[in-house]
Structures are given as structure tokens and as C-alpha cells.
Amino acid sequence: MNTLKKQNKTIGLIPTMGNLHYGHISLVLSAQKYVDIIIVSIFVNPIQFDNEHDFKKYPQTFEKDCEILKKYNVDIIFFPTIHEMYPFGIKNEILIEISNLSNIIEGQSRPGHFQGVATIICKLFNLVQPQYAFFGEKDYQQLLIIKTIVIELNYMIKIISIPTIRSRNGLALSSRNNHLNSSEIKKAPYLYKIIQNTAEKIIKSKKNNISEIIKISKLKLLEKGFFIDIFNVYDAEKLQFLSKKSKEAIIIASAWLGKTRLIDNKKFFIR
Ligand code: PAF
Numbered sequence: 001m002n003t004l005k006k007q008n009k010t011i012g013l014i015p016t017m018g019n020l021h022y023g024h025i026s027l028v029l030s031a032q033k034y035v036d037i038i039i040v041s042i043f044v045n046p047i048q049f050d051n052e053h054d055f056k057k058y059p060q061t062f063e064k065d066c067e068i069l070k071k072y073n074v075d076i077i078f079f080p081t082i083h084e085m086y087p088f089g090i091k092n093e094i095l096i097e098i099s100n101l102s103n104i105i106e107g108q109s110r111p112g113h114f115q116g117v118a119t120i121i122c123k124l125f126n127l128v129q130p131q132y133a134f135f136g137e138k139d140y141q142q143l144l145i146i147k148t149i150v151i152e153l154n155y156m157i158k159i160i161s162i163p164t165i166r167s168r169n170g171l172a173l174s175s176r177n178n179h180l181n182s183s184e185i186k187k188a189p190y191l192y193k194i195i196q197n198t199a200e201k202i203i204k205s206k207k208n209n210i211s212e213i214i215k216i217s218k219l220k221l222l223e224k225g226f227f228i229d230i231f232n233v234y235d236a237e238k239l240q241f242l243s244k245k246s247k248e249a250i251i252i253a254s255a256w257l258g259k260t261r262l263i264d265n266k267k268f269f270i271r
Helices: 002-006 022-034 052-057 062-071 113-128 140-152 175-179 182-187 190-205 210-223
Strands: 011-016 037-042 076-078 132-136 158-162 227-235 248-257 260-269
Touching (some): 011 022, 011 113, 022 158, 037 062, 037 113, 062 076, 076 113, 113 140, 132 140, 175 260, 190 248, 190 260
Parallel strands (some): 011 037, 011 132
Antiparallel strands (some): 248 260
């Protein structure tokens, strides 16, 4: 890394947990516009999983991932071991906590998840020392947490966020889509359709009747066979409930289809 920096090369980091899809590739394509050297990390981070079963079941497709990254001219693949990242074991690690953002919404549903994400991201930033790092907007709360880390912990890193990549039917690309069976895969696009429809209604309502609009959308999702974990609209900047001052809103949704938890969001301006 030092040699690259001495040569005045800009370094971009794309942290991933592998099982790459076009969403990750879009991060690589964007990184090509900003940096000389692209480093993709592949590390299935045990401390960000709610339970061991989910961690063990996380698809590991390392060889296929490497082939994809090679095809897109990624310079370095960083794939540390658990011991290298957590030398004192995963129970003794130092945890990074973002007090306002880690424990709400997705963090409330998945206690410890964002502390795990924040911790591994700090470790990766410290090791790789990139000037740029690239993240998808699908994990919106994660993105805000990482932007907060950069400011609060004084990292000299520019965070570039990339819009969610979707299939033609609107379904957000995700490694989790691989777990959907054939009937679930047909229903899955409704999540984003209903999010879009809710956003349109909220815009038209000029912030009136929001709870009624949300209630109706949730009923629609239930009818389609989703089990809802999170479905609400927030201030896009603070992730608090909308206030009169809110200018940009975001609908954040997470819902189960069978055994798969899908997440998605949509940001929009309101008056
Ligand atoms: O979004 C992910 O894949 C993970 O949360 C990340 C950012 C690679 C940290 O493990």
C-alpha cells in the first residue's frame, strides 16, 4: 500500500462479503472512474450476523467471485481470515458503536448488526488506507453509518455511494435472492412496487395521512405473502420520523418471503 501511495496512485476499496452480483460490479465500474488501484475485499464478517446459522449458511463462492473480479480488471483481492481480522477471537473484539444510528430501524431488528459492520469497516479502512470507498445505496442505514464513521473518526476517505441495481421487474439485486424459491421470486418484485406506490402517495398527500398510507401499504404486502419486519418512512438525513422540516424522505422496508429477508428503500423529495 505504501509503495502504491509513494507512486501517487489513488486507492479505492470496495468491501464485500463475496457472492458477487451485478450490484457489486456496478461498484467496480464506478471505482474505475475515481481511482488508479481497485481493491475488493471479500470477508464474511462473523460479528455482523444475528446468529451463527445465518453466518454458516452465507454462500461462499470465492473462486467464481475471483473470476468475475479478474474480468473487470480489479487490481487486488483482499481475503483475510477470521483470525487475521479478529486475532483475539470474535468474542473479544473492540466494537465500534454509532450511538444514534446503530440501534434504530434495521439495528433494532438485528441487534449488534451495525456494530459488527462498523467494526469491520474501521479495520478494513485502517489496513487498506484507501482514499475512496464504495458502497451501495440498498443498505442505506449502513451507508449513513459509514459516512458518520468517516466524519467522527477522522478518516481521510471519500465515500462514494451507488444507486441500487435492479432486475427489469424492479427487484433489487442481492445475494439473498438466491434463497428464494420459484414462487417467491415471482412475488419478490412487489416489495419495490409497493414502496414506489407508497412514495407517490406520500408526495401527493403533502405529508398528511402518512400513517394511513403506510398502513394500507403494509396490508398490501401482507396480502402478497410478505411478513413485514420494517416498513416506514423516515427523514433521509437523520433516519428519524418525518418532521415539518424534512426535505428528503426515505421509505425503508425489510420483509420476509418464506425464509428470506429482503430489504429495499426509496428516497424522494417532499414539501
Ligand atoms: O454490505 C456488505 O456486504 C457488508 O455489510 C460489508 C459492508 C462488506 C461489511 O461486512
